[in-house]
Amino acid sequence: MTPEEQRFLLVGAGLFVLGAIGFITRRNLILMVLSAELMLHGVSLTLVTFGRMHQTNEGQAFTIFTLTVAACEAGLALSLVLSLYRKSHSLDIQLWSELRESDMSGPDFDSSGERGKLSSYDDIPTLTPAGIAPQNPPRTSGSASVTTSNRT
Amino acid sequence: MITWMQQHPMTIIGLVLWAIGILWLMPGRKASKPRPHMIGVLIVAAGLVSFCLSSGKAQSELADDVMFWVFAIGALMSGVLMITARNPVYAALWFALATLSTCGLFLLQHAPFLAAATIIVYAGAVIVTFLFVIMLAQQSGAAGYDQRSTQSLLATISAFVLLGAISLTLQSEKIEIARPIVVAAADSADEPSATADSKSLSLTRPGRPAQIVPVLPGNVMSKADAKHPVGNLKGLGKSLFGDYLFAVELAGTLLLVASIGAIAIAPRREQGAI
Numbered sequence: 001m002t003p004e005e006q007r008f009l010l011v012g013a014g015l016f017v018l019g020a021i022g023f024i025t026r027r028n029l030i031l032m033v034l035s036a037e038l039m040l041h042g043v044s045l046t047l048v049t050f051g052r053m054h055q056t057n058e059g060q061a062f063t064i065f066t067l068t069v070a071a072c073e074a075g076l077a078l079s080l081v082l083s084l085y086r087k088s089h090s091l092d093i094q095l096w097s098e099l100r101e102s103d104m105s106g107p108d109f110d111s112s113g114e115r116g117k118l119s120s121y122d123d124i125p126t127l128t129p130a131g132i133a134p135q136n137p138p139r140t141s142g143s144a145s146v147t148t149s150n151r152t
Numbered sequence: 153m154i155t156w157m158q159q160h161p162m163t164i165i166g167l168v169l170w171a172i173g174i175l176w177l178m179p180g181r182k183a184s185k186p187r188p189h190m191i192g193v194l195i196v197a198a199g200l201v202s203f204c205l206s207s208g209k210a211q212s213e214l215a216d217d218v219m220f221w222v223f224a225i226g227a228l229m230s231g232v233l234m235i236t237a238r239n240p241v242y243a244a245l246w247f248a249l250a251t252l253s254t255c256g257l258f259l260l261q262h263a264p265f266l267a268a269a270t271i272i273v274y275a276g277a278v279i280v281t282f283l284f285v286i287m288l289a290q291q292s293g294a295a296g297y298d299q300r301s302t303q304s305l306l307a308t309i310s311a312f313v314l315l316g317a318i319s320l321t322l323q324s325e326k327i328e329i330a331r332p333i334v335v336a337a338a339d340s341a342d343e344p345s346a347t348a349d350s351k352s353l354s355l356t357r358p359g360r361p362a363q364i365v366p367v368l369p370g371n372v373m374s375k376a377d378a379k380h381p382v383g384n385l386k387g388l389g390k391s392l393f394g395d396y397l398f399a400v401e402l403a404g405t406l407l408l409v410a411s412i413g414a415i416a417i418a419p420r421r422e423q424g425a426i
Contacts, residue, residue, distance in 0.1 A: 006322055007204065008261060011224045013318040014203070015231055015254070017311045022235030024307040025178060027297040030286055031240055034247050037278065038231055041254045044270075048261045052382050057391040058374045060263050060383065064392065067266075067273055068403045072410035074278045078285055079418035085289050086419045091240075092297040 001053070008049040015042030029084065029091045033077045040070050156320050163319050166203030169195055170232075171312040177236035178304045196232050200225055206323075220260055227253035238298050240286045248279045262383035371395040 001009075015038060022035030044063045051059020081091070088095045157164055173196030176187055204224055227250050234246035251274045258267040373394035380387035392400055 001322070007220065007224070008257065009322055010203070010319060011227065011257065013315055013322070014228050015250070017315040017318075018228070018231035018235055020314075021174065021307050021311045022231075024311075025301040025304045026235065027300065027302060028240055028295075030282060030289075031235075031243050031298075034243060034282065035235060037274075038234065038247065038250060041227075041251065044266075045254060045257055045261075048258060048263050048266065052261055055376045055382060056371075056374045057376060057382060057384075057388050058371065058395075060266050060388055061374065061391045061396055063263075063266055064269065065396075065399060065403055067269060068407060071273055071277065072406055074281065075414040076410055076417065078281055079414040081285060081289075083417055083419050086423070090297070091289055091295065094297070094302075 005049055005053050009046055012042045012045035012049065015039070015045065017042075027093050029081045029093055032093065033074065033081070037070060037074070040066060153320065156324065160206055160319075160323060162202045162206035163323070164316070166199045166201075166206060167312050167316050167319070169199030170203060171199075171308050173197075173199055174232055174236060174308050175305060177232065178308070179236070179238055179299050179301050180304065192236075193229075193233075196229065197225075200228050216260065219256065223253045223256035223260065226250075227257065240290065240298060241283065244279055244282050244286060248275055251275060251279075262381070264383060265385055265388060266383075 019035045019037070019039030019042060022038065023032050026032055026035065044066055047059045047062050047066070049059070051057060051062075084096065085091060173192050173194075176192035176195060177189070204221070230246045230250035230253060234243045234250060237243040237246060251270065255267040255270050258264075258270065371391070371394075374387075374391035376382045376384070376387055380390075
């Protein structure tokens, strides 16, 4: 194995491992599917390099089939994600952890009562909280006449 | 293994730095303020450079080297930033960049058709639909589950142990490949005695002298020869529609079934809005 082939294989292995980390750690359904696609990229690069090492076109033919399966997988995964989202109104994978086997222990929810709750970013600008609404807002006679005229 | 660790300290340092950088960038179990982004990026970049440097010097042109470095570090860095992004839209865009870099690596490996097909399928179809779904589902801004991750320490350590094992296997020098000898074109076919020592297959074509092609395990029509090197579109078509014709038909059926399934699974309009 020449160093040139070796470094392409190392990059393919690195892409695969990165996709595996993303698939395990992320909790967003869409990001999990994207991480699986990253793993497929690593495998494709490895297949192409193997094909070039053996001087055949089979590696590239396999990669075309991988591409086909990846496209099918993306379509099916997105429609599954959409129907799951319709039921739970969230993309959190942990909301579906009750589908596990009954004798397995579930994942530990790190904070109670945050299921599906949206928490704000630090970066996203938020409105300042409004104070107590005044009981009797001062009105001028002109605006009062405008509102009464609007009602009639 | 100990000798391998002594011989390749750069690989070990690269893997460890890379893993530390991922753990630095990864959102923790509790939603917390993000750590300084630039430090993690620098740690990952240092790890990537020493990991790629450890793979040895290749005998290639300078331009090839530079392009390999750009594309490899681009792909791996975009992968790291994708799996650690706290905003799923950014994650999808980093994935698009990783796809483009992988296509550059395909081009360096003499696979131009594959690079074009990957760009069309991924950047044209997959990324767009993913972005569409993300924006449909998360109209109210950042979600809490994107700010934390599950088991990030355990997953990163075990994944990098796997990567270290793969590097150990790839960098051990016991791997031998039966390299085929590409027979020169029809000029040398008149003197078949040069390659006729091993068992060989003679392809007789009408009007042409018998050509000697060495037999290696594998399919005959997928072999590259001097006229059609690896990645040649004609050779690839011969391989797809010669050796793998039934597989092509199966792939078409799979696409049909998947599209029917996607339409059947996706929520209907009368079932209520998303």
